[in-house]
Amino acid sequence: MKLKKLTAVGLAAVMCVMAAGCGSNGETNDKKQENTQKTQEKESGDSTEQEELVINYVSARGETDAALKTLKKIAEMYKEDHPGFEFNVESIADRATYLQKIKILASSNELPDWFDADPEAFFEGICKKGIIYSVDDLYDELGLKDKFFDIALDYPKLSDGSNYLMTWQGNVEYFWYHTEMFEDAGITETPKTLTELLDACEKLKAAGYTPISAGNYDMIMRYPAFKAFRMAGNEFIDNARMGKEKFDSEVGIATAEYTQQITQYFSEGWTNSDATAQMDLFLNKGAAMLYTGTWDTPDLVNENKELKDDISTFRLPVDSDKDVTTENDYYANCGIGTAVLKDSMTPAMKDFIKFVWENFADMAMYEFDMLPSMMPSDPDKLPELTQQILKDLENCGTFAQCWDVRLDPSTNEVYRKELANLGMGESTPEEFCQRMDEAVAQYAPDYFDVE
Template sequence: MGDTSLTRRRFLAASAAGLGAAALSACGSSDDGKGSGSTTIEWWNITTTQPAKKIWAARAREFEAKNPGVKVKIVTLENEAYKSKMTALTASGKLPDIYHTWGGGVLEQQIDAGLVEDLTSKIAPWSGGFVPASVSAYQFESKTYAVPFDIGAVGFWYNKALFTRAGITTPPTTWAGYLDAVKKLKAAGITPIGLAGKEKWPGMYYWAYLAMRTAGLDAMRKAADSKDFTGPGFVQAGEHLKDLVGLQPFQTGFLGAGYSTPGGQAASVGNGKAAMELMGQWAPSVEASSGKGLGKNLGFFSFPTVDGGAGKLTEVFGGGGGHAVRKGAPQAAVDFLKFFADTEFDKKLVKETGLIPVVKAAGTALVDPNLKAVSTAINESTGFQLYLDQAYAPAVGQEINDSVAALMGGTKSPEAVAKSITQVAKSQ
């Protein structure tokens, strides 16, 4: 990423929601009460789509078979529900034994609260096999607090056939060219972009990338340190996004649409009803799960540069997924993470679920040309920005999501977005 303060920080901010006391008390390992030494470890994840969900569950059963006396209780939730409940669990001081993390400011807050196990020495014998970039978001002060299973970057996934129908011969590399492409798609009677406006975080990706392209990574780092996002580059990012929104490029009803829901963002692209979406490396599998999928018609291109902006085409916005362990969890939790990080299993995830390998030795399993393009973008990047709603404290990330959603809904100006984010940042 070029700056360790950014590298330490990430996909989606915590939304406020409660969780019942019964559910809170359910977290953590347990004995069966009969003195048999049976242990249950609870594993919370967000893998809701197939075939990954089935493969992950099978891996848990395989672990149980190799470790008699250990049971793995799986809790799988959609992103927003997961974030809401994890916020409540963090406040209660009782996290699951193993839980999904995007790293960054959210994980850092959990660490500061003394809720997360330092895995540095526990995984040292086998952690050297990871791709370095895949671990960075979970490292703080030379200590590692999570084990990666995914790494990737956000970019545009597009329908080649629809682009061709609209007369677009090559993907745009500049923002002006991108707006022209949107206009051509509309002129051809094609919905240019699928967007899950209801969930907010997909819209945040546009503002984040535009801020990277206009203000630049150095300015973003300084803004995070000074807690001031009112600089001209950030306002310009909102203005460029407002220009896009003004073209009415999204599918009908986008403000109420979900991401992986029937008729939502992924389905609109996967079923050929929208020409593209700005999404992470998981997009192809979710498009295929939520819709039909595009097969050979699916392409990928990086977020365009902005004329006069400080950012480069080779600077990437993204992150990954990892598993953290609650403080005091049984050794079985760490053993499971080692089992999950096995090279052959990582190859299976790459081949069957579309993940980009985090284990170096599993790199040979990556054959999909689009995922190779994402992997190349990461490996050849000249800068890396962690997802904003995980890079910053949860309240700041939530404000970015909310303010950008308001801008896209036409109720907030670019200047007001920058001011709102700054006000919340300074209050932390």
């Protein structure tokens, strides 16, 4: 981010520095005193000069992403009264390419003013360097904290409970299903337990249907956590990712066994599919169920924002009466968040961010059909489905943590590979867990404070 004074004196000073190649050798004491006075005026808010604010934002969101489109429109609105303002966005939708870019920028101390991140190990390492502004402090300073859904404040927290990410979305994950296929297969009630989910899959398969459309690996990587979350909550992954608890344990083995059981009901070719193919298969009634989040709602509703045709939903089933989580605990999240460099957090930056949050919720909801991370105005006027989703978002007890976010990047690569081997029957649950433990032992010390 660059702050530039719109005065001839300021411009001349900048040109002088550029020509001399140094900051102060040619500066007189009078000039130093003048600049010091201007700095003090800016900080106190007494300066009548207008600042230019230029924000460089490297985003993991695609150009069609609703959150990004909302931010860009708000930036255009802000520019109307702040002619020197610029909001420059570099969009890198491919996640692997994006992460590689951020790692290169971080290693060379060239991170942009804004960049997207999950609360995972690599980002946590960046925060420990003290170069990212605390979002907890920012929200307190701007008087915004009580306006957000609780999950928008809790989901992006790091291991120590701190928060360095602004989150834009509010998402709940569901099983979406075709009611006609369920009825034809003799399934009269939606599954209430993970065992009943397997039973429903078997009935659908016997009736000639593909039970689950799978292809989006972000969603596929949820399945191993279903069992573990019910048996041990988030404590299992929090400990296992640092080697404090083994994947090769009662909970870990049960998780792997359940994963291997349910993947046999996935659509053909799931290891080489993608999110688009997964959605198309479901919408074209090539599969009975789809597990995904509410960011995909626009594909699943009609022009009246009602669920298409015979589609309905159910939340993550429980496991047994020994569960440590309840039916009111499930997957809900806020998507990837946005960090702001500490050096970029000037009064001008805070003014823009405050303007963003004054406009974001309603614009995201009513213009771009995206559930925001704070409640929009007039929620009672929203479609019934949207109201239910907002209610589920607001009432979620403990949200299940995404394993691919909690694991360090290197172990996560192993997780992705071994999940495919496990699901295809090329490894046993025991082998899966042993290889995960080996990966943690090899890579976790590079990211966490573990021996």
